[in-house]
Amino acid sequence: xxxxxxxxxxxxxxxxxxxxxxxxxxxxxxxxxxxxxxxxxxxxxxxxxxxxxxxxxxxxxxxxxxxxxxxxxxxxxxxxxxxxxxxxxxxxxxxxxxxxxxxxxxxxxxxxxxxxxxxxxxxxxxxxxxxxxxxxxxxxxxxxxxxxxxxxxxx
Amino acid sequence: xxxxxxxxxxxxxxxxxxxxxxxxxxxxxxxxxxxxxxxxxxxxxxxxxxxxxxxxxxxxxxxxxxxxxxxxxxxxxxxxxxxxxxxxxxxxxxxxxxxxxxxxxxxxxxxxxxxxxxxxxxxxxxxxxxxxxxxxxxxxxxxxxxxxxxxxxxxxxxxxxxxxxxxxxxxxxxxxxxxxxxxxxxxxxxxxxxxxxxxxxxxxxxxxxxxxxxxxxxxxxxxxxxxxxxxxxx
Numbered sequence: 073x074x075x076x077x078x079x080x081x082x083x084x085x086x087x088x089x090x091x092x093x094x095x096x097x098x099x100x101x102x103x104x105x106x107x108x109x110x111x112x113x114x115x116x117x118x119x120x121x122x123x124x125x126x127x128x129x130x131x132x133x134x135x136x137x138x139x140x141x142x143x144x145x146x147x148x149x150x151x152x153x154x155x156x157x158x159x160x161x162x163x164x165x166x167x168x169x170x171x172x173x174x175x176x177x178x179x180x181x182x183x184x185x186x187x188x189x190x191x192x193x194x195x196x197x198x199x200x201x202x203x204x205x206x207x208x209x210x211x212x213x214x215x216x217x218x219x220x221x222x223x224x225x226x227x
Numbered sequence: 228x229x230x231x232x233x234x235x236x237x238x239x240x241x242x243x244x245x246x247x248x249x250x251x252x253x254x255x256x257x258x259x260x261x262x263x264x265x266x267x268x269x270x271x272x273x274x275x276x277x278x279x280x281x282x283x284x285x286x287x288x289x290x291x292x293x294x295x296x297x298x299x300x301x302x303x304x305x306x307x308x309x310x311x312x313x314x315x316x317x318x319x320x321x322x323x324x325x326x327x328x329x330x331x332x333x334x335x336x337x338x339x340x341x342x343x344x345x346x347x348x349x350x351x352x353x354x355x356x357x358x359x360x361x362x363x364x365x366x367x368x369x370x371x372x373x374x375x376x377x378x379x380x381x382x383x384x385x386x387x388x389x390x391x392x393x394x395x396x397x398x399x400x401x402x403x404x405x406x407x408x409x410x411x412x413x414x415x416x417x418x419x420x421x422x423x424x425x426x427x428x429x430x431x432x433x434x435x436x437x438x439x440x441x442x443x444x445x446x447x448x449x450x451x452x453x454x455x456x457x458x459x460x461x
Contacts, residue, residue, distance in 0.1 A: 098361045105253045105364075113253060121246050151310065155339050156246040159361045 075217035099161030147176035241307035268314030309338035333373040
């Protein structure tokens with residue numbers, strides 16, 4: 073595939089991530105923080121997010137498996153996940169966390185279990201999308217092209 | 228970015244989230260600040276403690292510090308997350324403001340939750356600014372005026388203590404530029420507007436209370452609609 077076509081595909085894919093709500097404006101902020109002095113900033117932060125969250129999801133799962141569920145503890149984990157997902161612009165993960173927290177407040181175990189599944193689902197979906205995005209970028213760079221800037225005005 | 232001729236300000240950033248520390252560190256560095264990050268309030272106090280020679284007035288146990296560790300380190304601003312396990316950002320703010328040697332350091336609180344009573348409490352306790360997470364470049368631009376102000380204070384203190392010939396040099400210096408105000412106004416977008424409102428002085432004598440009200444009035448509706456339904460009378 074020639075570079076121009078790869079670049080167009082990347083632009084289209086990025087757009088779809090915004091349209092489908094996977095990403096929000098915060099992701100553009102991250103991109104703004106990447107420059108020649110820090111060329112891998114976005115990949116670094118996003119990778120950090122996935123490492124960190126994977127651990128949080130494990131903690132969450134075991135917290136909900138306890139005999140006597142400590143909803144405060146569960147809520148604290150979800151709060152953390154919500155914070156970091158919002159910091160990288162992973163909007164759908166963040167939204168799933170917002171719903172999750174409301175059920176923590178109600179101490180509704182059944183709904184909390186459902187929310188955990190939902191958050192996990194969104195998390196792995198997001199991970200998949202980010203991986204695709206970064207792979208596309210790498211392929212463009214490997215082919216000697218530059219990564220087109222994301223230009224989305226309505227976010 | 229815009230900091231060309233200014234001295235490098237040193238910011239202490241406090242956040243328990245690794246992702247958020249990375250983000251705030253980068254935001255501050257790209258704005259030409261020197262940054263130290265720590266993951267808890269007690270570590271922040273430990274770091275600051277090295278700037279403190281003797282401060283045993285507080286009855287609460289501060290972490291033990293070795294006074295000579297960081298000689299020459301100076302912190303121009305503390306930016307801290309509100310919600311942290313153990314010592315919260317609010318607790319840290321109080322500790323800083325209670326300490327005779329630290330209280331002049333401006334403190335800015337960050338929080339992902341838009342809770343009006345929390346904002347008011349922090350501003351009343353002496354926080355300069357309450358920033359909603361995720362923090363953006365336009366938020367970081369608002370930090371400079373606070374650092375400028377304390378720097379001026381310090382310069383004045385120094386001037387009064389210094390020898391006459393050195394004094395002459397300092398008088399020759401122009402006052403610090405105020406370009407930051409332009410920068411922040413240019414970068415207004417709907418999501419960050421609410422915080423900037425708190426920065427534009429409405430009258431000559433803004434008390435913290437007044438500031439808090441400004442923050443609340445200026446909150447952007449799309450970000451806060453649900454939360455404000457229940458507290459309309461606030």
